[in-house]
């Protein structure tokens with residue numbers, strides 16, 4: 001397009017020179033005018049630099065007509081190519097070329113594709129490009145020998161920082177300040193052990209330094225979180241990254257790991273629908289009864305996580321518990337997760353699980369009114385309130401690493417402290 005434009009400018013300027021010849025009254029005057037005009041041609045040419053060719057999927061756009069579309073309902077490669085009058089024989093050939101590169105049955109409704117064609121006698125398809133995700137695409141080269149190959153768009157990583165004051169939820173606050181809302185997930189992960197996200201309140205603040213990934217100027221996700229500070233109930237909790245024994249983790253200013261030996265809850269996002277109590281009115285049994293667990297309501301199928309490393313001791317169905325899993329973490333602590341819709345594959349007595357592993361999915365099996373997980377916590381063989389336990393932190397920074405940690409800490413704290421919160425209105 002740009003090249004054509006250049007050509008138009010050059011052509012019209014030469015027209016101007018020729019036109020001047022007929023306007024000049026004497027030869028001298030004519031020479032002057034021509035020199036003037038030629039000068040201006042040179043200036044104009046210099047001012048319109050040649051645009052570099054534009055490539056998409058490695059193909060030079062100027063060489064083709066391009067149709068961009070999305071895969072429609074029940075559409076497949078064959079249907080799309082037939083619309084461009086590609087023969088059945090050629091469709092069959094390209095499909096066979098594709099077998100080792102891309103399974104054509106993976107073409108999904110709603111995904112983007114582009115057809116690069118030339119218009120001679122018929123629409124002549126040169127390439128069809130299927131965009132599998134933000135980064136990966138597949139090129140169906142329809143020219144003579146035919147070929148199918150995978151390409152990847154260039155991902156650029158930008159270092160970013162955001163600061164916000166919470167007025168409703170973390171998610172909403174991020175949306176309000178125009179930050180990527182996926183950060184909510186990352187932050188609740190890194191602070192899962194230290195901040196009870198069910199208790200986040202108005203006025204809590206956060207600053208985060210992180211990497212965001214972009215393809216063609218559009219965000220395709222959050223990269224690494226570099227550091228953060230979260231002010232919860234007037235208490236500032238810094239997250240300083242440090243690698244100890246080859247394991248990268250976040251530590252507070254005192255060098256204590258942000259991770260606890262236990263997660264605060266077995267679900268990521270949910271709400272507490274019933275707390276631990278010695279006595280409550282049971283909604284199904286219609287009588288007063290102790291509730292020796294914490295209920296987290298969540299949609300059916302929500303993954304349930306082991307709150308700490310341990311060994312599965314029970315994974316079965318019982319009349320009141322429904323499908324449940326019980327995990328022994330050490331000689332002091334055990335946890336139990338009730339009413340699962342489904343127990344995760346491979347859970348059986350003796351199975352080792354890591355903190356955060358998915359052990360089942362929220363349901364309402366057994367004695368339950370709606371989908372939730374009843375989370376039960378044992379300490380020294382007695383059921384206790386999980387939310388009231390002062391759980392031990394993970395390993396702190398060791399003495400030998402302290403000097404190195406302090407250096408990192410100072411630099412990062414300074415950087416975080418320089419970020420300003422947006423003026424509260």
Ligand SMILES: [Zn+2]
Pocket residue numbers: 274291293294295373374375
């Ligand atoms: Zn319960």
